[in-house]
Amino acid sequence: MRKKFTLNTVSLGSEPESPKISSLTDLVSKYKGIEADLLTFQLLLSYSSQKMANIDEIGTGGKYYRPRLDEALKWDEELGPSIQPEKMVNDYSLITKHDRTIRSVHESPSLISSSPSPEDEDGFAEMCHGFSLLMRTLRDARIYGHIIHMKNPVSLELELLSTPKNLLLLHEPDPDSIEELLENTQNLVLSAEKVSLLEDLVDRYQVRNLYLYGASAQDIDFASQYMDPDHMKIAGYCLKNEEEFWKKLTVSAIISV
Secondary structure, three states, X not given: OOOEEEXXXXXXXXXXXXXXXXXXXXXXXXXXOOOOOHHHHHHHHHHHHHHHOOOOEOEEEOHHHHHHHHHHEEEEOOOEEEEOOXXXXXXXHHHHOOOOOOEEEEEOHHHXXXXXXXXXXXXXXXXXXXXXXXXXXXXXOOOOEEEEXXXXXXXXXXXXXXXXXXXXXXXXXXXXHHHHHXXXXXXXXXXXXXXXXXXXXXXXXXXXXXXXXXXXXXXXXXXXXXXXXXXEEEEEEEOOOHHHHHHHHHXXXXXXX
């Protein structure tokens, strides 16, 4: 007889909708006296939605948060990377004073508006170093780790950002880029549409943890043939209606083994 088993749930970030006036009023009242803007409130509302849904590994941030990242890390051709983390640290400190197991979610250095081209290997390596220093500053503010969204990353970016504190998510990856990722890390974030690659990947690489997102029950069942449930997690990136999305994600994590 098959038994019920609940997989851990993981947030890969979100794209929060603009909050309702009533929600903003409540937040302004709760956090009276702080410096905040719309990005701050979107971050707080996303955290609250995930917390209410009992997401096991909460991640706050996403593409919407890029303006804060652009402000915190800038590139100058003569001076190199400049880090101004104050606003970002203030945002996350509002969350980490209540919860110290949060990941921050960001786009990768190559997507920052002022980043030098990856073809400029020395400059781009400096930018990645600046990015790593920024992430370290967030960890000093009690952020647990980071989820980094990457689009067409070059080898250097994968190499420099593959650390124990970073979980790397490749957007629209091909088999070659997934294999290159696994040359640098044992953690694999895989969309449901790529789950068929799993058989070959686990045969050739040591995949310690699988983060499966956008997955149906059939996708999860397929993946469970190759991964121990203790090392398989159900992940999600929310595009709208966070409260409903995260609740559905927790339900999808209950499987039969």
